[in-house]
Amino acid sequence: MSAAARSKTSQSGTRVLRVLDALKGHSLTGVSNGELAKALGESPATVNRVLNTLIEAGFAIRLDSGRFAHSVKLLQIAQAHANEMARSQGRINELTQRVAAGAH
Structure with a gap:
């Protein structure tokens, strides 16, 4: 640094x-x-x-x-992040499927 x-x-x-x-x-x-x-x-x-x-x-x-x-508090923060990423990945997958379906 x-x-x-x-x-x-x-x-x-x-x-x-x-x-x-x-x-x-x-x-x-x-x-x-x-x-x-x-x-x-x-x-x-x-x-x-x-x-x-x-x-x-x-x-x-x-x-x-x-x-x-x-602490459990810190682990809850990590879990909330993991949950957010999983939800986001679900939305990305859905969008990808829509794009792929419309590309044919």
Whole structure:
């Protein structure tokens, strides 16, 4: 990222998004604070602050194991996107069929 681009972004916001991304694929098992810190090259204290922010905003949870995962709220956002794409694909398929039927 260029210096100009960095000056127009929030470092703390970027950290939050990087942690959110690092939780991907661990919805059931979660990821430990230490694993996240190591993977992201951040201190455990920084990752802890970010996780607390994500939990407060409802985008992450602390599992009974003490590990962290995406929250149901975030998974609902992903599901809503998938549903929208499926509906859109249905409309595209219908239009394609109409065009093909009229092309003969």
